[in-house]
Amino acid sequence: MATSASPIRTLPFLSRLTKHHRIPVHALEEASEQAGGELVRLNMGPFRPYLVTHPDHVQHVLVQNQSNFVREGMFWEPLAPLLGEGILSDGATWAESRRILQPLFTARYVNALAEQMGVIINELIDETITPGRPFDISRGISAIVHPTIVRLFFGSKISVADIARLVPAYDVAVTAKAMRLVMPFVPEGVPMPGDRAFRRAIKAIDAVVYPRIREARERARQGLDQDSVDVVARLVKAREDVPGEEGERRIRDDLVAMHGASTETSATALTWVWPILDAHPGVAAKVYEEIDRVVGADPVSTEHLPHLPYLKMFVSELLRCYPPGWILPRKAVAPDVIGGVEIEAGSTVLLSPYLTHRLTEFWDAPSVFDPERFAPGRESGRHRYAYWPFGAGPHVCLGQHLFMMEAPLLIAGILRKYRPVVHIDRPVTPRLASSLRPPPGLTMTLVPAGRS
C-alpha cells in the first residue's frame, strides 16, 4: 500500500528490561532518551507497542483524535472485574458515567467535599501518627488517604469495621495484577501470581459495597437521603431510573472504579513527599516556613489553601517528577498517522507523563526537582501537553481539583505539628507498579516541629 508516512524505528526493550531488571524504570527512561520525542515501537518480543512521548503526539492521541484510541486491550482486560463498565471503561457506558459523575466534581461540590476532607484528615493524623515511632511511609500515608476517601464517598453510611475490610481489599486489588502490567502479552487464561488474591479482593469489596448500595437505595425510596452530599447518595439518585440488579451493578462499577482511581494515585503521590523533602533541604525549609507562617498550630482547613502558594508549586513539581499514573495504554481502532508515522489498527499505544515530563526539549534539567518551574508566570510559554499528570482530553482526571486540595491539606496537616526524619539506605528510584511508587520499605519518624 502506498503511504506518505515515514518508517518507524523499533527500539530493543526486552533486553533493556533484562539489563535493568532491578530498576525497570531505567529501561523506560533509556528507551525514551533514544527516541528523543519521536514515535517509536518497543520490541517486547511478541508484543511491539508504540511509545508516545512528544506533547504534540500526546495531544493527537488524547485530544484531537481520541475517539480512535480506546481504553481496551491487554492492559485493561485484567482489571475489568475490578473496574466494571463505568467511568474507567470506554464508549457508551463510559460516556453515561462521565455525564453522571462530572457534576459531582464542580468547583462548588469539590469545595464542600474538601472542607469535609480537611476535618477527616486532621482527625486521622491525630489517630494514626505516633511521634517518635518509625513507620512505613507508604502504609502510614495510606492509613490516612484510604479511610478519608471511603468516608467522603460513603458519608456516614459505612462502619469502621467495613472500612477496615474495604481498605486492604482495594490495596490488593490494585496491586495484585502488577505482573500482568509488566507482561501484558500473557493471556488471561494463563495463571499468574496475584490472580487468586485479585479474585478474593473483588469478592471482599463487593461484599461490603453491594449491601451499602442496597441500603442507600432503600433510604432514597423512603425519601430519607434528600440532603446527603456523599458520593453514594448522589450515584443512587442519578441511577434512579435503572432498577434492580442492573442499577446496583452500575452504581457499584462507578463507585469501585472511582475509589480505585482516587486512592492508589493520591496515596502514592503523597508517599513521595517525604523522601523528596529529605533530599532537598532548601525546598523543605521554604515549605516549612510557609506552613508555620500561614497555618501555625491551628488545624489546617481549606481557608489556608490560597495562602500556601509554594506548597502548591511543590505538589505540581512532585507530580511532574513522579506522576502516579505513569503509563496510559490505548488501543488504536483504525489506522492513523501520528507525527508522520503510520499506526496499525488494533495496535497498542503507550503514553507516559513520566517520560513526557522528562523531555529535554521541553524541560530544562528535567531530572532536577525544582518547584520554581511552577512559579506564577513561568508556565505561560510551555507546551500545553508538556505537563499532563492528570491525563488530557475527554478522559481527563475527574478528581484533579480534589487532589490539589487533598495534598496540601494532608502535607500541611502533618507539617504544622511534625518534621520528617526519613530513613534511607539506598537511592530512591521509582518502582513500576499499578502506580509509580517509591521503593518498598521506606520508613520515617515524625518528630515534633519544635515551633517557638
Ligand code: HEM
Ligand atoms: C495524584 C492524584 C491523581 C492522579 C495523578 C490522577 C491521574 C489520572 C489520570 C492520568 C487519568 C486519565 C486516565 C486515562 O486517560 O485513561 C485519571 C482519570 C480519572 N481520575 Fe484521576 N488522578 C488522581 C486523583 C484522582 C482522584 C482523587 C479522583 C477521584 C476523586 C480521581 C478520579 C479519576 C476518574 C474518575 C478518572 C476517569 C475519568 C474518565 O475516564 O472520564 N483521580 N486520573
